[in-house]
Amino acid sequence: MTTVPAPTRPLEQVYAAHPEKKVTLYFLVTGLVLLLIGVAIGPLQALNYAGIDVYRYLPFLKSYYQGLSLHGVLNALVFTTYFISGLLLYLPCRDLKVRPNLVVAWSAYWIMTAGVLMAAWATLSNNATLLYTFYPPLMGSPLFYIGAALLVVGSLIIGVQVTLIWTIWKREHPGEVTPLVAFMSVATWMMWLLASLGLVVEVAFLLIPWSLGWTAGVDPLLARTLFWYTGHPIVYFWVLPAYISWYALLPSTAGGKIASETMARLSFVLFLLLSVPVGLHHQYADTGIAAPWKIIQMLLTFLVVIPSLLTAFSVGASLDIAARARGGRGWIGWTRFLPWKNPVFTAQVLAMISFIPGGAGGVVNASAALDSAVHNTAWIPGHFHITVGTATTLTFFGISFWLLPHLTRKPLASVKAALWASWLWFWGMIIFAVGMHWEGLIGIPRRTYLATATGLGDLIARAHIPMALTGISGVVLMFASIFYFYVIFATLLGKARVPESAEMPIPFSESLEQAEARAAGISPAGMKIAGAVRLLDRLWIFAALAALLVALMYGPVLIDLGLNAHPLPGLRLW
């Protein structure tokens, strides 16, 4: 008698227990495919900063600026929005044990995708070569602005959905404290709902009517101020999901505990309160905005450093706990006991390490007096490639190494390739950052077609070493992305699925406090909950306070700009 192999379950049954897995997978994979396009252009930008012009050989890209527009929009805006919308829908719902309304989630996905296709069409046909800041009076195709708006609308639908799911959960669970991952996710979404207002107003009320010819002009300073109203807090929207993973998921991966739940919650409430009214620190050099507002927002920007420093402490402590639980000893020696062979862990820890110089550089940019030396120089892209480009992106890589296997029940195709991708991405970005920060200090401007620039001879003469570093980093990063996308697609296209019982679990972590209670024989329900945790759980109140602070910090500036608007017609200069 021959044994018949057990029939593999039909595809739809993979999602039977949790149909929200499928929409999450779509968000993640669409985001990653679009990232692949953006990342593929990256080495061309890096080579341009090494003085090597590859664009002239590429018939499908009209210019460096078109390539840079695609690179910036796809990587910084599109990939992040998809990935975060999937991740911060799935995690809080699983944490709260609630199934989201799938019609709503799928609508958000398709609205986003329609928007991205429109904007991609405009950019690929060279009708929106505006770079990702799309400052008027440069005017692109209306399709670009409408597409960008739909992308944001998609994310807002998910944001409202998660916030409402949590609000209903709170009503149905009186007296209970929101579990940590759900708490952090809701705080992040509330921050984003408030932060996105600037971009929504800019695009919907200024740029779309203007590009359609319904209005004659747009005030460039008002539009730019609305852009940065969203443009800075959007970086917290990128980094907070990484923090959620570092605080609440990584400890379990590393074999440790969350060092302090109370402090984790406090830092997210601080982010909710302080993240938004800081955008003017991108406009220190702008004529037309009074100095006192810039200085107040500088102070607020500095205050946002505090929750990031708290995160550094907590995450460091939880890794220390993990290493010592595995036998680690000493001041430095303990780090060797961490699970470096696990790419989920390694990618995220390397992301954190990149955020140390990344965050420090951010403090420099936020200091008006120092910013003057680096504003709009190559220093700035150097900075954001080790923040959003590594702290966020490499963390998302690490998350994808467990989340895609979890969602599909297909095992990760190659642990080795995943580790190579992580290390190469990390070192590639570090080399890139060294080169770009250095070029910036020499005075080389950011986002310029340097390989064909005509008059910068004496600056370039002093920048040979950093320019070479930037070029080399582009090649290293190209190899990193080949490894990464090989792992992702080989995993997704793999045939074998593990049985439900062997599914990769979501690494929700236990806090030290919970572990101590368990050791003392106290049930989770019987644990004493700190008053501070109860207070912090009132997120709606903190959201209202954040909105009030934004109104105070931005209201007078925007009203003044609106009343003194000087609308200008659009120009197409590319």
Place this chain on the structure above:
Amino acid sequence: MLDHHTIEKYELGWLALSAVLVTLLFVGVISSMLTQTLPGIFTRQASYLDPAKLAGTPFAAPGLKAAPDGSLDAYVVARAFQFQPNVLRVPAGQAVTLHIVAVDVIHGLMLGQGNVNLELMPGHIATLKTRFNHPGTYTSQCHEYCGAGHQTMTFKLIVEAPE
């Protein structure tokens, strides 16, 4: 292994230290600004000029102008893809008031001397008084993307030693 109360105690200490560091940073930056590291940041007037109507203003014939009392005013116009003038000669050590305006889209200018870094919003005149102390030639370039010729929009500041 530490218990969670001890870790929270340390972390509160870290929080206090962070707050102190941030305060020191803020005080440091403000005192630096008060000592004029950013020329004109507190005195920049909000003056607007219709970019279509330069005629009749000093920007119609940009360049360095000396007033009868000897004070120096430099007028610079930024338009795609050229600064006018694109070479500015100033004497070392003398106060110069810069007046710079963009007339089409946003441009930007950083001078390799004097801590001047400006985002030039169309029509909003950047006015600031500064002094260039070190003789030499300082190359820079428009630093806000303004279109296909952005990389050719260069500017030279030549600080001339007194004879």
